[in-house]
Amino acid sequence: MKDGLLTDRQMEVLRYRKQGLTQQQIADIISTSKANVCTIEKSAMENIRRAKETLEFLYTLDATHLCIIPNGTDLFEVPSIIFGEAEKINIKVKYDTISLINRIRESRPQCCKARCICEDVHVYITDAGELYFG
Amino acid sequence: MKDGLLTDRQMEVLRYRKQGLTQQQIADIISTSKANVCTIEKSAMENIRRAKETLEFLYTLDATHLCIIPNGTDLFEVPSIIFGEAEKINIKVKYDTISLINRIRESRPQCCKARCICEDVHVYITDAGELYFG
DNA sequence: ACGAACTTAAACACTTTTCGTTAACTCTGC
DNA sequence: GCAGAGTTAACGAAAAGTGTTTAAGTTCGT
Numbered sequence: 001m002k003d004g005l006l007t008d009r010q011m012e013v014l015r016y017r018k019q020g021l022t023q024q025q026i027a028d029i030i031s032t033s034k035a036n037v038c039t040i041e042k043s044a045m046e047n048i049r050r051a052k053e054t055l056e057f058l059y060t061l062d063a064t065h066l067c068i069i070p071n072g073t074d075l076f077e078v079p080s081i082i083f084g085e086a087e088k089i090n091i092k093v094k095y096d097t098i099s100l101i102n103r104i105r106e107s108r109p110q111c112c113k114a115r116c117i118c119e120d121v122h123v124y125i126t127d128a129g130e131l132y133f134g
Numbered sequence: 135m136k137d138g139l140l141t142d143r144q145m146e147v148l149r150y151r152k153q154g155l156t157q158q159q160i161a162d163i164i165s166t167s168k169a170n171v172c173t174i175e176k177s178a179m180e181n182i183r184r185a186k187e188t189l190e191f192l193y194t195l196d197a198t199h200l201c202i203i204p205n206g207t208d209l210f211e212v213p214s215i216i217f218g219e220a221e222k223i224n225i226k227v228k229y230d231t232i233s234l235i236n237r238i239r240e241s242r243p244q245c246c247k248a249r250c251i252c253e254d255v256h257v258y259i260t261d262a263g264e265l266y267f268g
Numbered sequence: 269a270c271g272a273a274c275t276t277a278a279a280c281a282c283t284t285t286t287c288g289t290t291a292a293c294t295c296t297g298c
Numbered sequence: 299g300c301a302g303a304g305t306t307a308a309c310g311a312a313a314a315g316t317g318t319t320t321a322a323g324t325t326c327g328t
Binding site for chain 2: 315316317318319320321
C-alpha cells in the first residue's frame, strides 16, 4: 500500500512554501537549485490537479448532467440555476432552496465569500436528484 | 496537460462495472483476459484511493491538529470530542453543536448510519477554527 | 463438488514521471 | 538598470507506473 500522489520531495517543498519561504531559500535548505524547486513545486501542483480531476470522474459516473456555476454568481441565485438545469432534463432535485444553499456553503466553504461564489463550481446532477459539488 | 489519474482502460472498466457487467463480459468486450480486467479495476481503485489521500494532505497543510473520531462513535458525541480537542490547543471552533453535526452528516453521509459513525473519520482543525473532514 | 465471479502473484516489455543540472527568460519594485 | 522571485526549455539517469499473460488461489450459490 502506498501513499498519495505526492513524492516526499514535493511535500517537503509545499510545506516550506506554506511557511512562506522563497524558492531560493528552500533550494538552499534542501541543497539543490531554485529551478529544481520550481519544477518540483509545479509538478506537485499538477499532481494535485490530477487528484481533483480523478475524484470528479467518480461523480460523472453516476451523474447525468453537469452544470457550472460561474465565478461571481450570487449565492442566492445558485438554487434557481440548478433547479432550472435539472428541470431541463426532467429531474427533481432532492433539496429545497435553503438546504441547497447550505449544502454548497458546507461543501465548498472556500468558494463562498459572503454572498459571492468566488470560483467556478461544478455541480453534478444524478438521476436520483442527488448533487455533487466538484 | 494530462487528465486525471485514471487511464483510458481504467475508466472504461469502471464505466462497464457501473453498468453491472461482470469482469468476463468486460474482458470479451475489450478483448483481453478477465484477470487483466481484474488488475485494471484494482489499480483504478488504488488510484482513486491515492487521489483522496493526496487531497487530504492539502488539509494537513493548514491544519494545526488532527483528531480521529473512531468507528462506532455516537454522532451526538462527536461535537464534544472535537470541542475538547480544540480546547486542548486553544482553538475556538467556528461551529456550534448543531451545525457541527450537520457538517459531518453532509460531508460524510456514507459514514453516518442513523446515529452511528460507521467509519473512522479524520477531522482536521485549523488555527482559524475551520474543520475539514478527511 | 462444480462452475462462475473474482483475487492474487510473478514476470515481461513499454511508457511516463521524477529529480537533477545548466542556462536563458519574464516580471516587479527600488 | 538591477537585484530578487519566479518560470521555462532541453537533456540525462533513475525510478515508478501500465498493460498484459500465465497460473494458482479464493468465495459463493446450487
